[in-house]
Amino acid sequence: MAASPSPAAAPVPEPALPPTLRRNAPLVPTDSAASRSLAAVIAILTFLAALCAGAAEIVASSADQWRGAVAQEVTIQVRPGPGRDIEADIARADAVAKAEPGIRATRVFSKAEAERLLEPWLGSGLDLSDLPVPRLITLKLADSPAPDLKRLRTALAEALPGVASLDDHALWQQRLSTMATTFVGVGVGIVALVLIATGLAVAFATRGAMAGNREVVEVLHFVGADDDYIARAFQRRFFGLGLRGGAIGAGLALAAFAFAGLMARAWRSGPAGDEIEALFGAFHIGWRGYAAVLLIGVIASVVTGVVSRLTVRRFLA
Template sequence: MSVDRNTPGKPSGQPATADAERRSPERTPVRPAPGAAEALPATLRRNAPLVPTDTAASRSLAAVIAILTFLAALCAGAAEMVSASANQWQGSVAQEVTIQVRPSPGRDVEADLARAESLAKAEPGIAATRVFSKQEAERLLEPWLGSGLDLGDLPVPRLITLTLGTPAPDLKHLRAGLGEALPGVASLDDHVLWLQRLSTMANTFVGAGVGVVALVLVATGLAVAFATRGAMAGNREVVEVLHFVGADDDYIARAFQRRFFGLGLRGGAIGAGLAVLAFWLAGLLARAWSSGPAGEEIEALFGAFHIGWRGYAAVLAIGIIASLVTGVVSRLTVRRFLA
C-alpha cells in the first residue's frame, strides 16, 4: 500500500478531496471549548454594554464624583448652618435695644438710670426693662480688659436693656425724649449697625459657599468630560461597528449618557450620604461637648450644629445635580466627539 506524499500516514487510494472536505470548516464547524466565551474581551461578549461600568476607570470616576459631591454638600450645609445662625442672632438682637447712661461729674448716675428707665416704661411697645448693675457693667469689659482689674475709678457707662413688644415702639420718639430729659448723658442704641454687619457677613459666607459648590460641580463636569473621551477612545472600534450597522449618533450618545448617569447617581448618592452622616455625627459631638466651655462657644457660634430640613434638602439636591451634570456632560462630549 503506497502512502500519498501530500497526506502522510494515509493510503494513496483515498482521494485527497474527501480528506479536505472532512477538514473544511464549512462542512464541519468547530465548536468552542467550554469556557472559551469567558476568554473573550468584555466588549465582544453577547449582551455586553457599550460602556462597561464595572471597570477600574468607572469605579475611579464614581469615587471622584462621590468625593466632589461630599465636599459640595459640606459647603452647602455649612452655608445653611451659618445662615440659620445669623437669622437667629438677628432675631435676638432685633428684639432688644439698649439705653446707655454715662456717668458725669456732679450728677447722680443712679437717678439718671431711674429717669431713663421711667421714660422707657412710659413708651408704648416696650415689653420689659432691665437695669445692669455696676458690677455687671464692669464684667462686660472683661473680654477686652481682662479680669481682676479695679474699674471703680473709671466712668464705666451703665446700661438698660429694653425688650421690644408688639406693636413695635416708636424709637425716634424715645430717643428724642431721652435727649430732652438727659442731654449728653443718655443715648439709645437700636443695634442697626451691628445688624447690618451681621447680615453682610452672613450673606458673604453664603455667597462663598454657593461659589464653592458651583466650582465643585464644574470640576465634576470636567472629570466626566475627560472620562467620556477616554471611554470613547477605548471603544472606537465598537462605535465604528455600530455606525456600520446603522446606529446613529443619538443612539450612541444615549448609551454613554445612561452609563455615566448611573455612575454619577452612584457617586452622588454616596457623597450625599456621607455628608448627611458627617453632619449627624457633628451634631452628636456638639451635644456631647455642650456641657463644657468649648461646647458653649461652639453652640454660640453655630447653634446646635443642626442644618435643618433645608440643609438636608440642599445636600440631597447636590447629589441629584451631580448625577444630572454627569449625564448631560457625557452626552455633549460624545456628540462633540462624533461630530
C-alpha cells in the same frame, strides 16, 4: 478505477472578537477600575459640595436667630458726668423707657456688670473705679404694640441731654446680615466650582472611554447606528455612575451632619459646648439643608449624564 472522494474542506475559523465586542457586553462597562474610580471621585466631590451647602445653611439659620434675638432688644447707655448723680440718671432713664408703650421689660446693669463687659478688651483684674464707665439698661421689646424707638430716643434726649442715648443695634444687624450673605455666597460659589470640577472629570473619563471603545463605535457605525444612539448609551452609563457617586456623597454628608449634631449635644453640658451652640446652634441644617444636600446629589448625576453626552457628540463630530 474510481477516484477517491476528496476530503471535506476544513471549516475556516472565525476571527476572535476583541473583548469589547463580546456578545451582550455593555458599550461602556461600569464594573471596570476606571468606572469605580470615577464614581469615587464624584462621591468625594458631592460630599464636599454638600458640606459647603450645609455649612452655609447653618450659618444662615444662626444669623437669622441672632438677628431675631437682637431685634427684640435695645440698649440705653447712660454716661457718667462731673457733678451728676449716675444712679439718679439711671433711674430717670429707666422711668422714661418704662413709660413708652411696647417696652416689655427693662434691666439695669450694675457697675460691676458694666465693668465685666470690658474684660475681653481690657483684661481682668483691673481697677476701673476711676474710669467713667457707662452704665447700660437693656429693654425687651414687645411684639404688639410695636415701640416707637424714634420717640423714645427723643424723650431720652429731652430728659437727659448729652447723658443718655439709645442704641437699636441696627449697625450690628447690618454687619451680621452682610457677613451671613457673604458666607452663603462663598458657599454657593464653592458648590458651583465643585460641580464644574465634576463635569471636567466626567469629560476626561468619557473621552477615555470613547478611546477605549473605538472598535465598538466603529462597528456600531458600520451596522447603521447613529451618533444619538451612541451618545445615549454613554449618557445612561455615566448617569448611573453619577447617580451612584452622588448618592454616596450626599449620604456621607448627611451622616457627617448627624454626627456633628450628636457631638454638639454631647458637649452641651460644658462651657465649650455653650459657646459652640451659641455660634452655630445644634448643627441642625433643617429641611432646607437636607433638601440642598439631596439636590446636590441629583445635580451631580445630571451633570455627569449631560457632560458625557456632549463630550461624545464632540468626539464623534
